[in-house]
Amino acid sequence: MIARRSGLVRFHxxxxxxxxxxxxxxxxxxxxxxxxxxxxxxxFTDYDLLSPPIWVGLDNFANLFADRLFQQAxxxxxxxxxxxxxxxxxxxxxxxxxxxxxxxxxxxxxxxFFLPVLPPVVVIAxxxxxxLHPNGVLTSLTGGWWGITEIRWLADAALAPFSLIxxxxxAIIPFxxxxxxxxxxxxxxxxxxxxxxxxxxxxxxxxxxxxxxxxSTAVLVAALSSINAFQTFALQYVxxxxxxxxxxxxxxxxxxxxxxxFQYFRMGDAxxxxxxxxxxxxxxxxxxxxxxxxx
Amino acid sequence: MRILICLATFIGLVAWTxxxxxxxxxxxxxxxxxxxxxxxxxxxxxxFEKANPDIKVxxxxxxxxxxxxxxxTAFAAGSGPDLFNNTSTxxxxxxxxxILAPIDYDAxxxxxxxxxxxxxxxxxxxxxxxxxxYGIPTEVSNWACFANNSLWKEAGLDPKKDWPKTWEDLPxxxxxxTKRDQNGVPVRRGFDFAWTIPGTFWFTPNTMIHQLGSNxxxxxTYKATLDTAPSRRAFQYLQDWAGxxxxxxxxxxxxxxxxxxxxxxxxxxxxIWGIPQMRTANIDWTVMPAPRWADATxxxxxxxxxxxxxxNARAAPxxxxxxxxxxxxxxxxxxxxxEGAGLFVPRTEVTExxxxxxxxxxxxxxxxxxxxKFSPRVVGYSQVLDAILRGRDKLVQGExxxxxxLIMNEEVNAVMNRxxxxxxxxxx
Numbered sequence: 001m002i003a004r005r006s007g008l009v010r011f012h013x014x015x016x017x018x019x020x021x022x023x024x025x026x027x028x029x030x031x032x033x034x035x036x037x038x039x040x041x042x043x044f045t046d047y048d049l050l051s052p053p054i055w056v057g058l059d060n061f062a063n064l065f066a067d068r069l070f071q072q073a074x075x076x077x078x079x080x081x082x083x084x085x086x087x088x089x090x091x092x093x094x095x096x097x098x099x100x101x102x103x104x105x106x107x108x109x110x111x112x113f114f115l116p117v118l119p120p121v122v123v124i125a126x127x128x129x130x131x132l133h134p135n136g137v138l139t140s141l142t143g144g145w146w147g148i149t150e151i152r153w154l155a156d157a158a159l160a161p162f163s164l165i166x167x168x169x170x171a172i173i174p175f176x177x178x179x180x181x182x183x184x185x186x187x188x189x190x191x192x193x194x195x196x197x198x199x200x201x202x203x204x205x206x207x208x209x210x211x212x213x214x215x216s217t218a219v220l221v222a223a224l225s226s227i228n229a230f231q232t233f234a235l236q237y238v239x240x241x242x243x244x245x246x247x248x249x250x251x252x253x254x255x256x257x258x259x260x261x262f263q264y265f266r267m268g269d270a271x272x273x274x275x276x277x278x279x280x281x282x283x284x285x286x287x288x289x290x291x292x293x294x295x
Numbered sequence: 296m297r298i299l300i301c302l303a304t305f306i307g308l309v310a311w312t313x314x315x316x317x318x319x320x321x322x323x324x325x326x327x328x329x330x331x332x333x334x335x336x337x338x339x340x341x342x343f344e345k346a347n348p349d350i351k352v353x354x355x356x357x358x359x360x361x362x363x364x365x366x367x368t369a370f371a372a373g374s375g376p377d378l379f380n381n382t383s384t385x386x387x388x389x390x391x392x393x394i395l396a397p398i399d400y401d402a403x404x405x406x407x408x409x410x411x412x413x414x415x416x417x418x419x420x421x422x423x424x425x426x427x428x429y430g431i432p433t434e435v436s437n438w439a440c441f442a443n444n445s446l447w448k449e450a451g452l453d454p455k456k457d458w459p460k461t462w463e464d465l466p467x468x469x470x471x472x473t474k475r476d477q478n479g480v481p482v483r484r485g486f487d488f489a490w491t492i493p494g495t496f497w498f499t500p501n502t503m504i505h506q507l508g509s510n511x512x513x514x515x516t517y518k519a520t521l522d523t524a525p526s527r528r529a530f531q532y533l534q535d536w537a538g539x540x541x542x543x544x545x546x547x548x549x550x551x552x553x554x555x556x557x558x559x560x561x562x563x564x565x566x567i568w569g570i571p572q573m574r575t576a577n578i579d580w581t582v583m584p585a586p587r588w589a590d591a592t593x594x595x596x597x598x599x600x601x602x603x604x605x606x607n608a609r610a611a612p613x614x615x616x617x618x619x620x621x622x623x624x625x626x627x628x629x630x631x632x633x634e635g636a637g638l639f640v641p642r643t644e645v646t647e648x649x650x651x652x653x654x655x656x657x658x659x660x661x662x663x664x665x666x667x668k669f670s671p672r673v674v675g676y677s678q679v680l681d682a683i684l685r686g687r688d689k690l691v692q693g694e695x696x697x698x699x700x701l702i703m704n705e706e707v708n709a710v711m712n713r714x715x716x717x718x719x720x721x722x723x
Contacts, residue, residue, distance in 0.1 A: 046717065048392075048717065049367040049368060049370065049371035050367060050370055050371065050388065050389070050391075050392035050394065051392055051717075068706075134546045134547070135480060135482070147477075147478065148478070149476050149477070149478045149480045150478065150480040150546075152546050154546075155544070155545060155546035155691070156692070157688065157689075157692050241491050241545055241546075242491070242493070242545075242684060242688075245684070245688055246545070246688040246691070246692065247685055247688035247689050247692060248685055248688075259681075262364050263677050263678075263681070264675070264677055264678045264681075265367060265388075265677075
């Protein structure tokens, strides 16, 4: 009897843990691992959904680099990533430094400033589409001084990418401000007090105390903002009158995957773009992890 | 013993039911969503099932924006419908992938093609491949121009008298109808094209090009003919419209939306189905033909498109027969579909119906339809259209027309070469 019970206990030890995690493992395998591997396999095929996939090896990748749409989407994505990381990094830090100070009404102002983070991107895009109408509110506010009554914020191929970056940054800066604020809160107050006693001014404290202490936060903000920017999709899909338009000036890699896959039904090419995106994001993440380790 | 008898009876009943089920054929029917049509569909299907107890219809309505993608993914998964509809612009891909079954005249209860065509006054050009027909039209739609009578009157014009007969006359009339601010920016447009509806850039320039005796794409040779004199003229016209004359463009609210809001004096992207919407919006309208070029060689109005009922060639032969039978039954209710859902098909039952006779615009639409042409049908339609839309944007940005058309031509040819090479059957 005792031997049988100890056998059960051994079964418990050996299998119960596995049985409990099995549903999650199966879920992960079915909905994460399988689609990822299937996507990778698709990137080596020519598949239009109507006829069986044909193995083409690396052809899809080779063709991508000669493909005008891919080239344009790649450049647009890099421009967007630059516009959605550097200004975000600087402006969210500035906002955090402002809200780190004690002043009257700070909490209310901080809550108001944080509001753009709350609605989904699609809602933001729809609202901004109205604001950015060529004869809309923003045109009246900005162009009114010079008597301009029409600005093609979203219809001008040169202006549209920057309009999208501005909307994106407006919506995301408060989120990163919170991360900076958490980093600032983690700096022991004694450091600043000691520096102040030694005669350091606000600028010196910022430069010699705060910024060095915020190194890992800085890497985190850079990593999160760049990964988020590489994956951008909803804004480019909803804000312009044509997704990725005008003249593909806002076509980014995420949108190109959709276009190739579900508009052109070129599943192999769509999967190849996804793999390139994955590699890009992976490279940026590895680079930033390396910086983080050094920080 | 009693238990044994009961058991035997039960098993017998189950077996009989199973046998009866095995005899019944199920036809899976998919249609895109058009809300006023759905109750009529259900009524037709109920009548069909009553008349054909051996056929069961599994009817699914799929939202219009998702319809084509869902169809393709279902075909890819081998679970595509047996009977389905879609537009003439998209049918080539199904034909190329051998999904379309040629019409089974026997199942349709027509002696031959001539007998079928005798029932209609056109509409089959969009579904003929290599000389064979692959579907029956459920809607044949042509766009026309509509004028808002109040706005015309406000400008001192009468659409019936002043409507421009030529494209060349249109800018001057549109200018009279346009209200501008101090910088010349239109605050209320007089006339504009439906720049933001992608299909417009398949139909509208092609209509203009058709009138000059050419086409954007040659469906027979599978070559783009965008870099030609007629093409240059049509696209130059559209570029001037937005740039030189500043009469409209893609930056403004969609023309249909503004027309229904009473903010646009005229536009050309409504079919006969648009009239109930105008009635709801309290727009007092006049329907007018699309202008022609002064030196047009063809008197065609705006290009047409059609929805067809098609049968999946991958379905079992008995199911295909049942599906064609249902297609015939369904399309024989054309008058009901016109009256209740505004879906026009040029066939006698419709043109002799009370609803047709009560619709003052219907004879006009039919007359224009008879002169109109189908836009080209190609494999890779979405990609070709996208290349044309890129060109549209570049023209609006003010790029040189020669450069834009050259690139458009090159891109469209590249798409068509690639897609035709992939297609298993040569089209036409």
